[in-house]
Amino acid sequence: MVAQGGAEKRPGTVYIGEAAGGARLIPFEVSDTKKFILEVSATRIVPWDISTETPGTAIDINYGNTDISEIQTAQAENSLYFAHEDHPVSVLTYAGDSFSWRPANIDVDPWEGQDFLYGDYTFYQGVYYKCINAHSDQTPGSGSWEAAGQGPSNLSGDVLPWSSSPIYNLGDYVIKDEQLWRAIKGSNQGKVPGVDTSTTTNEWIYGVRVEDIWILSTVPWGTTPDRGVDDINAIKVYLASLYGEGNYTLRSKYFWNTAKNRRKHPTSGYTLLKLYHIEYDYQTSVTEYTTWWESVRTFPDILTSLFSGIGSYSINDYAYDATTFGVFRSTSNSNTTAPATTSYWEVQSNPLLNGENDYPSVVAFAEQRLYLAGTKTNPQTIMASKIGQYDNFSIGTDDDDAFSFTIASERSSRIKWIVAKDGVMVGTTEGEWLITGTEAGITPTSVRIAKQSAYGSAYRQASYIADTLVFFQKGGRKLREYIYSNDNKAYLANDLTFFADHITQSTIRDIAYQYNPDSILWAVKYDGTLIGLTYNRANQISGWHKHTTAGVFESIASIEGPGDEDQLWVIVNRVVNGSRVRYLEKIAPRLLPTQTELIFSDSAATSTAGARFIVSHIVRTATKTTVTFVGTADFGNGDTIRIDFSGEESIDRTPFTVSNLSGQTFDLVKDGSAYVPGAFTDPEQGTMYKVATVFEGFTHLIGETVAVLGDGAVFPPVVVDSSGQITIASVAHTVVAGLPYVMDLTPESVEIPGNVTLGAKRRISKVSLRLYRTLGGKAGADEGTLQEIRFRSTEVPFGSPPELYTGMIDLPIDDSSGQEQSVVLLHDQPLPFTVLAIIYDITYSR
Structure with missing residues (x-):
């Protein structure tokens, strides 16, 4: 059905290739020239380039066979975030003509000794904490000591420099060229990080430079080390395991020294530097420091010694504990005690990290933040990232800080979808909510939650049809549009299936929205039928249509094509030559x-x-x-x-x-x-x-x-x-x-306005069809009286097919009188058929 009022035959589908069982199609538009349809199955993602209709190198993933239909996705620039309740939030990124797959980092920032307020979250030594006293700078989980830093939160054990001899397993970490690398294949031996990282080998994936180790020395630059040899060696070995072999210094704070190089001035500022040229001697020029040192990371102005438990420390003395990878500050004089519990902090779980099989199931981007929600343990809690930093969920009070809030509803409910609209719109099993803030947007200190309706939502990402938000009501059958009502001062959720409530029987499996050439929301049902809703809110036009094929549809995706028409890709389960197959196909252009x-x-x-x-x-x-x-x-x-x-x-x-x-x-x-x-x-x-x-x-x-x-x-x-x-x-x-x-079109029975013909007998003697670029087809009062619509003209040259016809066709109809009369149009040839109007010659009698 087209918005202008006509009905046209669906174009056929073009065979692209074979698809995996249980796969789902997801569009991924990186740029105007790089667009992909992702074939996502339980074990891999296959990116299909829409310009060449060819597959790229598969990306290994690990989901369950039944998980794929429940994944929600949200895109920011060249990264696509995946959310599922049983799996960690993960990110697919396209850069440098290749794809990478990684878990999203949704941790809060590590504790750094700053002043915290009541309710603030932090991470310390592998545990999340929530501050329960205002203006607390005490160490989470300790008494006499206050932490000034912590080690890598996602690693355990020593991280050693890469070597060609060990056999690394999937997930192993190594240091090479001062970078952290993670093995993404097992039985990994001799594969070099930074070299064997192409899409053809995928042995190593680039991690991040380890920048959360706080280790300083009391030995300033330009002096001879005065700490014990064992202390200095311990610090040097640990730094080497993280950043690679070399000598380290901090401006005016020296880690390791040799007589030759102690006068090589590094640079100004509090920056940890690695000495990588030792062949020069006694250079003192500040301007030449770049030939001697390379930056590793920046630290605050803290002096630290290696804590050994020998002797006592005074208040505000700092020490480094090699066991916990922490730097601590003494809060008392004559201090020889070990860390102990305190009433200043309590252990607090990150609402998004509740353990195995309990992860965010809803993901969305709104107001330059990544929104995550819908865990099993905290089903009504939403966390929003720091503005522009989608992996930073460190909660604070500044307008751009991350924040968390919980929707208080009358009944237990779970968040099902989140969409940006006049703030943030949220669908739960209990109702629909509008989240707003101030002129600055939604901030940690300004969150207003207002309930809009109580229909309840299905676990299906809400979609935009042009400028209108639509969502499926819980149960998966009713599709509702969100329209703002000035009279009600709220959004109204009108039922778009009201006049065709049969169309969504068996519920919805997958949806896609096609912008061009007409505004159509497509949906694949669990019975394998493809349905569409042609929708034009501005002209108050909407109409449903159903499509079948020799098989069952399993997934659909829409993506902007290179021309004037969006492309529709589908996965179809067919039986070919007696065997079941799944094909990836593209619906041919309607233009x-x-x-x-x-x-x-x-x-x-x-x-x-x-x-x-x-x-x-x-x-x-x-x-x-x-x-x-x-x-x-x-x-x-x-x-x-x-x-x-x-x-x-x-x-x-x-x-x-x-x-x-x-x-x-x-x-x-x-x-x-x-x-x-x-x-x-x-x-x-x-x-x-x-x-x-x-x-x-x-x-x-x-x-x-x-x-x-x-x-x-x-x-x-x-x-x-x-x-x-x-x-x-x-x-x-x-x-x-x-x-x-086959295309089968049967209009409603013809009635004259005013109900004057209801119950009357009627007879259709002729029907006139206004057709557009059409060939073939049949028409009749029912399937038993169908007659061919003929188009051949004597003007058509011999050996040439008739041209596509545009104009009026008159057909006599063999019809007996009845109370419900219409006409049946059927088209079963591989040709187009578009009818713009049906005009009846009809007689009524009582």
Whole structure:
């Protein structure tokens, strides 16, 4: 159904390739020139480039077979976030012509000794904490000591420099070239981080420079170390395990020293530097520090010694504990005690990290924040990231800080979707909510939650149809639109299935929205039917339509195409030659190309007999007719060719056999003899091409009966042979063949406004159809009285198919009187059919 009021036959589908079982299609638009359809299954993501319709290198993932349909996604620039309740939030990123897959870092910031307020969250030594006293700078989990830093929160044990001899396992970490790397394949030996990282090997994935280790020394730059040898060695070994071998210094705070290099001034500022040139001696120029040092990280102004438990520390003394990787500050004099519990902090779980099989199930981007919600333990809690930092969930009070809040509803409820609209719209099992803030937006100190409706939402990402938000009500059958009402000062959720409540029976499995050429929301149902809602809110137009195929639809995705029409990709489960297969297919364009290229069969493929050539001369003699063409022939003697647009009626569209081919000339043969027509002048124009009856390229439909369109004309159905070839009844140049399907349109019974005809008998004697670019079709009072709609005109040249027809067609209808009368339109040929209006000649009687 089109928004202008007509109805048209769905285009066919084009075969792209095979798909994995249980897979789902997700669009991923990186840029105007890089667009992908992701085929997501339980174990891999296959990115299909829509410009080439070819698959890229598969990305390994790990989901359950039943998880894929429940994944929610949200995109920011070149990264696509995946959320599922049983799996950690993960991110697919496209950069440098390759894809990477990683878990999202949704931890809060580590504790750093700053002043905390009541309710603030932090992370310390592997545990999340919540501050329960205002203005607390005490160490989480300790008494006399106050932490000034902590080690890597996501690693355990020593991280050693990479070596070629060990066999690394999946998930192992190493240090190489001062970078942290993680193995993404098992049995990984001799694969070099930074080298073996291409999409073809995927042995290592770049991690991050370890920048959360706080280790300082009391030994300032420019002096001889005065700490014990064991202390200094411990610090050096630990730094080397993190950043690589080398000598380290902090401006005015020195880690390790040699007599030769202690006067090489690093740089100003509190920056940890690594000495990587030691061949120079006694250089003192500050401006030359870059030839001596490279930056590792920046620290605050803290002096630290290695804590050994020997002796006592005074208040505000700092010490480094190599066991916990922490730097601590003494809060008392004559301090020799070990860390102990305190009343200043309590252990607090991150609402998003509740353990295995309890992760955020809802993901969205709004107001430059990443929103996550819908865990099992905290089903009504939402966390929003720091503005512009989507992996930073460190809760604070500044306007751009991350924050968390819980929706207080009358009944236990779980968040099902989040969408940016006039703030943030949230759907839960209990109702729909609008989250707003101030003029600055939603901030940690300004969160207003207002309930809009109480229908309850299904676990299905809400979608925009143009500028209107739509969502599925819990139960998965009713589709509702969110329209703001000035009278109610709230959003109203109108039911878009009210006049067609049968259309969503068996509930919805997958949805996609197509912007162009018409605004249509597509949905795949669990029974394998494809349905669509043509929707135009501005003109108050909406209408449902249903589509079937020789098989069942399993997934659909829409993505902006290179032309004026969005592309629709589908996964279809079919039975071919007695075996079950899953095919990735693309619905052909609705904006019709040339008649020869029409695709109105499913899982179709196009095959041509050869190239097209320009005809430069056709010369007739008393004994032969010779053709001269431009190009290199892809045909030979005995092949059949056809010539078009020469202007010579005796030659155009007539099949000829090639004889005496030599270079760019050959002679025409017809019925076994040299062809010599009546006298004519060399037309010096035209195109020519090889034609054939045997075509290949249909191996995916072996054993199936296919509908055939050859050069724009319908051919009798044929069976694809064991080699993937078809043989048609007569010659053609371009053949489109695929599985047939039927368009069936039955309008409602005709009634005159005012109900004056209700209950009256009626008889339809004639129907007039206004058609647009149509061929074929049948019409009748019912399926038993259907008659063909004929289009052939005497003006159509012999050998040419009728052109697509636009205009009025009058059809007599064999109809008996009844109280419910309409007309049935049926189309079962691989051709287009569009009806713009149906006009009845009808008689009523009581």
